Amino acid sequence: MISDDLLGSEAHWAFGTDFEDPLAGVDTTVPDDIDPAALARYCLMLGDDALVLSQRLSEWCSRAPDLEEDIALANIALDLLGEARLLLARAAVADPSVVPSLPDGSPVPAEDALAFFRSPAEFRNVTMTELPNGDFAETITRLLLFSVWRLAEFESLLTHPDAVLAAVAAKGRKELAYHRDFAARWFVTLARGTAESRRRVLTALAGLWAFWPELDAPADVEVVLDQVFAAADVSRPEVTPARGLGRECVHTEALTDLLAEMQSVARAHPRGLW
Amino acid sequence: MSEWPLYEVFVRGKRGLNHVHVGSLHAPDDKLALMHARDVYTRRNEGVSIWVVRASDITASSPDEKDPMFAPSGDKVYRHPTFYDIPAHVPHL
Secondary structure (H helix, E strand, O other), rough: OOOOHHOOOOOOOOOOOOOOOOOOOOOOOOOOOOOHHHHHHHHHHHHHHHHHHHHHHHHHOOOOOOOHHHHHHHHHHHHHHHHHHHHHHHHHHHOHHOOOOOOOOOOHHHHHHHHHHHHHHHHHOOHHOOOOOHHHHHHHHHHHHHHHHHHHHHHHHHHOHHHHHHHHHHHHHHHHHHHHHHHHHHHHHHHHHOOOHOOOOOOHHHHHHOOHHHHHOOOHHHHHHHHHHHOOOOOOOOOOOOOHHHHHOOHHHHHHHHHHHHHHHHHHHHOOOO | OOOEEEEEEEEOOOOOOOOOEEEEEEOHHHHHHHHHHHHHHHHOEEEEEEEEHHHHHOOOOOHHHHHHHHHHHHHHHHHHOOOOOOOOOOOOO
């Protein structure tokens, strides 16, 4: 949830006011006809996807091909981090038993406990999100596949019986629509660019396509993807699907390394106040 | 990237009436210039509309021409509508 500090005083901004709390006026009680444990598990899936990919995208900070791309990728990382916060917070409310226990008196909120104090075997993100960045083409290709799928998933959540999840989806779909357009634009630009940029995109797609089935995307999502592929003059690679079990908390070494870096400071100071 | 063309960016703020020049950036094409402008110049909720234009497409007055271009209007006080009473309810004049 966005703190009052962030939303409250706007007088000192030159322009750029009227920030919105996506959960303003939303009934946050879990509806009776929803299984709280299942809701928490689902929120963790979507939240962990966003958290882990956000961390990967953040690794581009100061390393992107140019200043403009650096800021673009950081913006997208922050969008996903915002989605992760709302979803992890929702998971904690729906089923408090998923939240790791911390020392008595720790001021760490539940969303942070979930982000920083779970082990890799407790994360539910898909494998695609945890893979190392590779080059810019690989990052763009992953972002394309991920955001095409996630946008469709969020649009299907707009009518979810849990009002919080529906509100998170309503906020996130606008962000994801931009992520998809940004990634698609770059994907086509690279695929139709130089021989080298095309080679890199094709290599990236061949590597990532094995992880597409793990997202379990409905057919209409693949139609969107095929439109981008057609614009890029690229066809679906012929590769054997990888055995992606991220939803069942089975992960690659890459997630262990990512979390070790992301969690180290919070774990060193479990009573820290940030 | 130095080989990308330079674009000038104009943003209309939420309460602004017109687009204002906010800066410049590099981009490989017009559409990506718009996306870059969105990411670089409106990420703090500043804008509702963006224009981008290639800097090379702007025809600008030269500082060398400053006097012939602008000095002649410096003493034509009668061109200002300051001799009228403006009603209080007329905004933005």
